[in-house]
Amino acid sequence: MALSKKRYFIQIAYDGSLYHGWQVQPNAVTVQELLDKAMTTVLRQPIETLGCGRTDSGVHAKDFYAHFDVEGIDENKVLNALGGINAILPYQIAAKRIIPVHEEAHARFDATARAYKYHVHFEKDPFKLNRSWLIKDHLDVQAMNEAAALLLNYTDFSCFSKSNTQTFTNNCKIVKAVFEEEEDGLVFTIEADRFLRNMVRAIMGTLVQIGKKEIDLTAFKAVIESKNRSMAGQSVPACGLYLVKIEYPYLG
Known part of the structure; x- marks a missing residue:
């Protein structure tokens, strides 16, 4: 049976000193850009995250969540991708855990x-x-x-x-x-x-x-x-x- 699209949260932490905030921007290095590239490489399909908010340039995060969708990959393989993602990410960004969530879960709007x-x-x-x-x-x-x-x-x-x-x-x-x-x-x-x-x-x-x-x-x-x-x-x-x-x- 074909594997359908599945939504996950990824929890990260980062030192924002070197980055132009969370959100992808032209001509500037951001946390989201580096995270998406690392996840795309490890999961071997285009990954676009949506964050719980947008921190400005130089702001840090000890607890940050983003959601993303993957298609056609077994859940265990996604959950086990954490080590590979961290191996690619710079030391200032750490992926802490990946969590399966329901298909409508939203990292920004569901935060209470x-x-x-x-x-x-x-x-x-x-x-x-x-x-x-x-x-x-x-x-x-x-x-x-x-x-x-x-x-x-x-x-x-x-x-x-x-x-x-x-x-x-x-x-x-x-x-x-x-x-x-x-x-x-x-x-x-x-x-x-x-x-x-x-x-x-x-x-x-x-x-x-x-x-x-x-x-x-x-x-x-x-x-x-x-x-x-x-x-x-x-x-x-x-x-x-x-x-x-x-x-x-x-x-x-």
Whole structure:
């Protein structure tokens, strides 16, 4: 009996320092481009992945999913392709697992939760180059956490979104937004059902204004309620941003 088309998820992790983001682009090396080429070589048929989102140039991912279809290949052969894919991929990209899913499964639209972390350090450290943002100013972390907690009271985050994006709504449900101090820096964790383009970096840039006492909580509320990107702070550098969690209702 002929083998029909079958859909799979592939879970990957990558250091985005060398790449122009996830999504295939002309005249730039991207994670998706390299992954598709590796999978096409190993599975011996054209493979086109569709990712759970699009990380910008320099952004990292510890947990990223994409779906793809294969036709006429036994499931065990697809699942056993992981080693060959990793052998072809550069060291900065790791394929972690391949999961059979139902034929309508969608890596982007089926995700029910996403989480990012943003890393900051305060002293020059060559081992954090391209992996954390160096800030030399003192930050009021308590004030930043008070402002971050306000995000959970809102749903429209137009003020933190890039303009002219192809989204039907700028509504998101943020369920966690908190700063935690570490021995060598600061980590901001934010979790929501979805994120807008550039949203986390714009939120972080505005919260840093709070930390530097450039704006207060009243002004922060006004930024959110303005729904105007020009009212918010500048986007922080991509180097400190990590996609750390994607959840699906049918994956363990």
